[in-house]
Amino acid sequence: MAEHTLLEAVNLALRRALGDDDRVLVFGEDVGVGGGVFRATQGLMQAFGPKRVFDTPLAETLIAGMAIGLAAQGFRPVAEIQFMGFIYSTLDQLINHASRLRTRTRGRLTCPMVLRAPYGGGVHAPEHHSESTEALFAHVPGLRVVIPSSPKMAYGLLLSAIRDPDPVVFLEPKRLYRAAKEAFEDDGEGAPLDRCLVRREGNDCTLVSWGASMKETLAAAAQLAEKGVESDVIDVCTLKPLDVTTIVESVARSGRLVIVHEAARTAGFGAEIAARVADVGLYHLRAPIMRVTGYDTVMPLSRLERHYMPNAARIQAAVERSLASD
């Protein structure tokens, strides 16, 4: 079984989807000859030709809107936005059109499209290239929001996203693109789009995170384990729909919840998880729900970005505060 990086996993999944299903199209800025700024689409145009994999003009609203037209016509567009910082001009198309084409037409027209974008900080990228704004998309009824944090998950989740009959925003943590390799079979197996993944088990605390900050969360859990504190580490994977059951079951055992994300805290997706647990899981809680997140500031340029992002030390400190409360 070969080992792959998360980036290679994305490429493999796209390749598999293109090969399996003629309706799949891959397009965006510089995804063709260029193979994508991160090389996620490397070689695909060469393999499947410029009718299946192609560059668009530099126009994000168009990319999203054109995907809607293609999807309504039965294609399975997988469009790339080069960086999440440039995705905002697609929001009108996502909110007003993609997410509701099925609803508006009572299923007469549907919108099976995927919008991929790398997101998150930590790679010393230029201005506007490091943000995490997944919460915006998670608020939009009719969308799915999927974020992998490991190569195998990226492969399986992306395949499922492409096969899903509805619009999916698929966010790729660019810091993890080449961070680690994982062995998995390129077998075309999709992963469920509605289930959290338990990445580590322990009864003392529940740690919940996704995407870019999973690495720090797992590191914190490992460091805590050395001190005898065993944590469940739950990878949310699909923010929308949210599998709250897995989270609440864990909190029922641990009584403690620490949520970690790189995005700004206020109205970040951690708030939704906290709110659900404070409703259906309140009586399990033995300590306040803590959030370890980016601050409510503009993501700083690269010199300060490490101070912005949650790290293992901040996560550990939160768990320790949680354990100290009762």
Place this chain on the structure above:
Amino acid sequence: MAEHTLLEAVNLALRRALGDDDRVLVFGEDVGVGGGVFRATQGLMQAFGPKRVFDTPLAETLIAGMAIGLAAQGFRPVAEIQFMGFIYSTLDQLINHASRLRTRTRGRLTCPMVLRAPYGGGVHAPEHHSESTEALFAHVPGLRVVIPSSPKMAYGLLLSAIRDPDPVVFLEPKRLYRAAKEAFEDDGEGAPLDRCLVRREGNDCTLVSWGASMKETLAAAAQLAEKGVESDVIDVCTLKPLDVTTIVESVARSGRLVIVHEAARTAGFGAEIAARVADVGLYHLRAPIMRVTGYDTVMPLSRLERHYMPNAARIQAAVERSLASD
């Protein structure tokens, strides 16, 4: 002291701001001769001339972006987006530019602009004219998000928003535009942009809402009072920054929190309030935090919209469930 509707209050505040400060400009689609689709800017062009109050081409991205240029040049643009459903194409400008011009230039350039938009359902408006997506803006560092729910508040908050040195998204609950009159002095007095307003007092439960759903929330509180249940009703007013202190103080007394908003539930701003209370106020809670909200569906067209929006009965039922838990 004259009585005014919320709509008139907006008009009065704009008029006052235009009169007080030459730097204030009012523009948007159809705000000039047309006086705005709801008549919020009625008479302003006539009073202040077409250099101060003017129509733009039909282009929302432009409206927001042009406001940034004007603001950086020392003007105080107050731009109107005709309906919130058409605000999404301004998000790129708001997130990538308006909210961070000050940060990016270390205060060399600033962005004292206001983006006004009517929002919310309940007026049987056409498609795309009834949404509530305030949470999207509340997630953006560097912005302020302000939502009045009474004429007097609209007047004071809008004046403060215009005078504020930073970008403010000012959302007007269109269902309340003409719903009620309130007496207040047109005295140019601003209201604080960082404080919740307690609209009713009671120790049995804390009800928190804002804008469009305040009316139902107050109605529910009144009905509950007839049954002997006395509630604090807190009007958030400024979602960003959030005055969590007032909310937590109330929950400390009542032990119960019911949050009401018209927006879709998941990742709505109610989640943030719940999350904060589940952190700093957890030990006060005697019952799960409940959210009475719009559903995570596309806002239905007018025939079904009343089923979508929170009403007094649903709010009451939530309070009763809260009281029944312990």
Place this chain on the structure above:
Amino acid sequence: MSNLDIHHTTLLGPDGHPLAPLPAEFANHETIRDLYRHMVLARTFDAKAVALHGSGRLGTYASLLGQEAVGVGIGHVMRPEDVLVPSFREHAAQLRRGVRPEELYLYWGGDERGSAFAGPTQDFPVSATVGGHAPHAAGVALAFKLRGEARVAVCVFGDGATSKGDVYEAMNVAGLWQLPVVFIVTNNQWALSTPRREQTAATTLAQKAVAAGFEGEQVDGNDVIAVAKVVGEALAHARSGNGPRLIECLTYRLADHTTVDDAARYRDESEVTPWWEKDPIARVRLYLSATAGWSDQQEKALLDECGTLIERAAEAYLATPPQGPEAMFDHLYGKLPADLAAQRDEVVAATKNRADG
């Protein structure tokens, strides 16, 4: 750059006299009667919609009074397999394409089922967001091109929409890839309260195509024959792989912007009156009277027929029971996620309570 040369077409003058011999395909009376009938039907539909709104039985409605020729002309030359991607004021084109009047009433009456067209099943629903649909049309056209189908997407929007960046982006890509799409501007001189001259300094809206590298032209939008001819040529051009065109139809919004607007606030009646003299329906009636002996009796029969058809549609609309509130969830996703099933139950319970209470 100064000698920009935008072609303009009028075939039938306001007085019903052809300005030149009509093209062969319009030289037979059958065709003209058909165009006439659809314009009368659209106007009847429109008047009824306004009336329904007036009596509180329809939501806010955007009247197409005076613009019937644009939609009927388009619908006449489109093939069933083409796809219409319309703005919110193109009822005439929709009706001509086979959308049922009761479906349109349902939509404007606030019921999603109105966009579940039984007729042209691949046509897009109206775009209530100005211009947001233009990129969809590019996508649809790209689908046709990729599959090698001889089909065309037709995207219709207003003069106001030409100020929007998404419309520009869609036109640009259509030019670049020579997509089979025809862009049609219904220039009715107003975008709500904003007159055409306050949208752009471009002398014509047709020349917006220059930025996208293809041809634009103008047509008398109150001349259904001219519209049909010019749009028909653009369709043929696009269908045979020669790429997009932009057609500016010069017409006038005789009505208020919508049924909740009062145009008297911002425009003078004196501007409106002359446009009544260019009425797209009257000129065809004059032509038919003069050339085909169209009689008062035939006229009455047609009005009756359309009236009956529209009354029936209105009745069917009014008799349609609303969807149950759980319908909010019915077509949200292909398969409803688990946490939404719970919300669905909430809605059902809340409704039961209400019904019980």
Place this chain on the structure above:
Amino acid sequence: MSNLDIHHTTLLGPDGHPLAPLPAEFANHETIRDLYRHMVLARTFDAKAVALHGSGRLGTYASLLGQEAVGVGIGHVMRPEDVLVPSFREHAAQLRRGVRPEELYLYWGGDERGSAFAGPTQDFPVSATVGGHAPHAAGVALAFKLRGEARVAVCVFGDGATSKGDVYEAMNVAGLWQLPVVFIVTNNQWALSTPRREQTAATTLAQKAVAAGFEGEQVDGNDVIAVAKVVGEALAHARSGNGPRLIECLTYRLADHTTVDDAARYRDESEVTPWWEKDPIARVRLYLSATAGWSDQQEKALLDECGTLIERAAEAYLATPPQGPEAMFDHLYGKLPADLAAQRDEVVAATKNRADG
């Protein structure tokens, strides 16, 4: 529409020979030497930036190699009170406007203070979002117009940016209101890996202005004198209230897209080589040698001067201690909201812990 006539200007040929007598204001050697000096300075700045990145001391950087004439030409004719609204590759214009090289290094080195220009205090920071700055320029120009100031906003963007709707919207309003703004396309033939021909079917980018109702023209973007002349005329035109212009500067990106790009993946070296023969700097040196006896000694002195200046700037940059992490909050709002003060304390505490630990 076929006879669209886009004006093109070259004054100084690639071999350094004027193609016609130079306009009066460029007939003196002082001016040409000044233009030359600023181009050499820009190239020196650029090479150092690339080197700093190479040694891990600067972030991802967008080189302007080959495009020096555009920025220097613009900067030369702008007045101090005008406002530059640049893209991310207009270092030459920024430097010529008085932004200090160490400020630019700071910015590209990941420090916000780099955009707190001491020089042109009203100029905009670079726009890392392609095209997003065009509406700002319209706003700035509107501010000038409303105040009756004889100032001009200059908005510079790339060929790729011309595909974006926000750029179109800004041009459209500028034409409509005759705003004092000059739009400049640095057409360097590439947008990352996408060649100019894959952005649009428009024969020229200058003709994008037709959609907005004003004039566009082309200029040899490797001819600093031509750029200065044509932009200068546009500035004068705008300054006297005659509205905007669009100027397409034809040049070439000799470098990779950025220091993390490898252009060899998508473009052939054989395309690049001929453009070296059109080097904007070489042609002015040839001109100065031929007409003003520019000597090797003068050349060396200039290179030394620029080298020293840039070395000092780099040293100043490298010696700048980072802001404290709490700086994230320093300019977030005019007055920091209470709940953010708590977050600020968190950051400070977390840093202390780290320092202690």
